[in-house]
Amino acid sequence: MKIKQISVFLENKSGRLAAVTRLLAGRGINIRALSIADTSDFGILRLIVNDPDEAYRALKEAGFTVSLTEVLGVEMPDRPGGLSHILSLLEEADINIEYLYAFIGRGENGAMVIFRVEELDKAIAVLQQKGITVLEGEKIYQL
Known part of the structure; x- marks a missing residue:
């Protein structure tokens, strides 16, 4: 009954969101739902994806600050x-x-x-x- 959600800390600068989506697309990971909460300096991207464990690994390997949340x-x-x-x-x-x-x-x-x-x-x-x-x-x- 619990769903794994990926949370990614993103600097609020051009291209960061595109980099996340490009990386996930390159790994064949499909985004099912997303939300972004931001401030002037950073944002938290929350994602539900078809393969949360692989998404977590891919983002971590690419140097993103990422967490898994239920x-x-x-x-x-x-x-x-x-x-x-x-x-x-x-x-x-x-x-x-x-x-x-x-x-x-x-x-x-x-x-x-x-x-x-x-x-x-x-x-x-x-x-x-x-x-x-x-x-x-x-x-x-x-x-």
Whole structure:
């Protein structure tokens, strides 16, 4: 139920993001979702890819500052209130969300959200008990 996310520290200068994507493409690694948080000096690129272990190795070998983090993926209806419902369940369970990012997938529950939470196992259990589809890493990697 946990998904491996790659986080890459990037200097905020021209060509750094292109270098990461070029490296991953050269290794046959496909990006499934991404998010960038930046300041004037640096950014954190967060990626869900089809082969997180290989992506980690490739980026590390190329000299990037990179880490692997476990996150939670949730599938939900792509309609008004879909995200609000999930957030309410986590709030009721007193689970803090560090960050999230969303993307559109395939199927009837076409929206997917990646969450970084403080209590990952608790969040998975709470959401599953409430009937929320918590995604396996392999499902996300294969999209």
